[in-house]
Amino acid sequence: MxxxxxxxxxxxxxxxxxxxxxxxxxxxxxxxxxxxxxxxxxxxxxxxxxxxxxxxxxxxxxxxxxxxxxxxxxxxxxxxxxxxxxxxxxxxxxxxxxxxxxxxxxxxxxxxxxxxxxxxxxxxxxxxxxxxxxxxxxxxxxxxxxxxxxxxxxxxxGAGHFVKMVHNGIEYGMMQAFAEGYELMASSGIVDDVVGTFDSWREGTVVRSWLLDLLVRALNEDPELASLRGYADDSGEGRWTVQAAVDHAVPAPAITAALYARFSSRQEDSPAMRVIAALRNQFGGHAVAPSDDSAEAADTPRE
CATH class of the missing domain: 3.40.50.720 (NAD(P)-binding Rossmann-like Domain)
Known part of the structure; x- marks a missing residue:
């Protein structure tokens, strides 16, 4: 043609x-x-x-x-x-x-x-x-x-772009799950070979996928992903998927949470988490981390 x-x-x-x-x-x-x-x-x-x-x-x-x-x-x-x-x-x-x-x-x-x-x-x-x-x-x-x-x-x-929208929403959820699994293993102090673990999952497991292959490729190039900033934009299709779920009264908690996680990645210092920290301090006397603008943390009560 x-x-x-x-x-x-x-x-x-x-x-x-x-x-x-x-x-x-x-x-x-x-x-x-x-x-x-x-x-x-x-x-x-x-x-x-x-x-x-x-x-x-x-x-x-x-x-x-x-x-x-x-x-x-x-x-x-x-x-x-x-x-x-x-x-x-x-x-x-x-x-x-x-x-x-x-x-x-x-x-x-x-x-x-x-x-x-x-x-x-x-x-x-x-x-x-x-x-x-x-x-x-x-x-x-x-x-x-x-x-x-x-x-x-x-x-x-309209159906072609609708299913592509849903495809991208599913992609958000899958990527978020891999990301959370990576952080959990890396922070555990138990797992010595995080990269090797992901690599082993590429064969025989129920989570094997092209996204997993790409993650292993990225980790082999930079095991701690130190060259990257923890920021992820959204294409807009994740938002449309969540909105369509609302419009059709279909629960989509995993996709919605993955979209909100991308929003969180854009905040160097979350105002919402400041409120959470303040409330925890007020009712439980939990320590408050200093903000970037303060020279030192204020004294806080013991738990």
Whole structure:
């Protein structure tokens, strides 16, 4: 197939490269002039034969909305947009309805695989009409692992990004569990080989996974992770997962706690924990650690 790829960053650039490796013709556009084949969306559309397929891999939010809007004015009836970023599923439905008025089809595709996807293949979760997805099946087959699998038609428009959102929420919980296990073993004074323990879990255990493989890789490079700061951002999809759980009255305590743990990582000195420390001191006489601003701790009663 000939396909247009808009957004050639870490994900989009590697996806375009994998498609080319598999024999597809990719016309790429990016704001970076050094990585693009054409210098505008108009030029990209002009390089594609009708009916066209354009795959978007740009940041969620305004960048995606602007790209979809501009493409909506450039494409023709029968053309197809695949939104492969991390859009909110409700936005997919709105965009699909708007484009349909012009005869343009829309698919939402959640893509997982990170920077390793070019070599290993990607997991792709799509939402849309069956006839639209059939049109891009050669691309989906090329993107997913050579061994087969890694692809699901999850439902109508919005379903692809909904299941990718849930996927990322599960990922938050799994990562948090590994992180807490690491800290517990490292702090115990009992475990002499934390790295070796994680490595041993990669075979035969019920927690073996690609995330575990990546953790062992990181620990082999830096066993105490001393070169890293204990800060973790969130992509937004963890928040959407928690909100969807609230909307559907589905309990999701592990995912919610993992999201809040990321918020905690951004606080060098938590105001909430200051309140906890103050209350413990008031009712139990527990020692209060000095703040960074104080020269020394105040005297506190004995327990």
């Amino acid at each position: 000939r396909v247009g790829m808009v957004g050639l960053g870490k994900m989009g650039g590697n996806m375009a490269a994998r498609l080319r490796d598999k024999g597809h013709d990719v016309v790429g556009y990016d704001t970076d002039p050094d990585s693009r084949d054409v210098d505008s969306l108009s030029a990209l559309v002009g390089r594609l034969d009708a009916p066209r397929v354009v795959w978007l891999m740009v940041p969620a939010g305004d960048p995606t909305s602007k790209a979809v809007q501009e493409l909506g004015g450039l494409l023709e009836p029968g053309d197809l947009i695949v939104e492969g970023g991390n859009s909110h599923y409700a936005h997919d439905r709105q965009r699909a309805d708007e484009l349909q008025r012009s005869g343009i089809s829309y698919i939402d595709a959640g893509v997982s695989g990170g920077v390793w996807g070019r070599d290993n293949g990607y997991g792709v979760m799509v939402g849309g009409a069956a006839e639209d997805i059939a049109r891009v099946e050669p691309v989906l087959t090329a993107l997913t692992p050579d061994s087969g699998g890694g692809y699901v038609h999850a439902g109508a428009v």
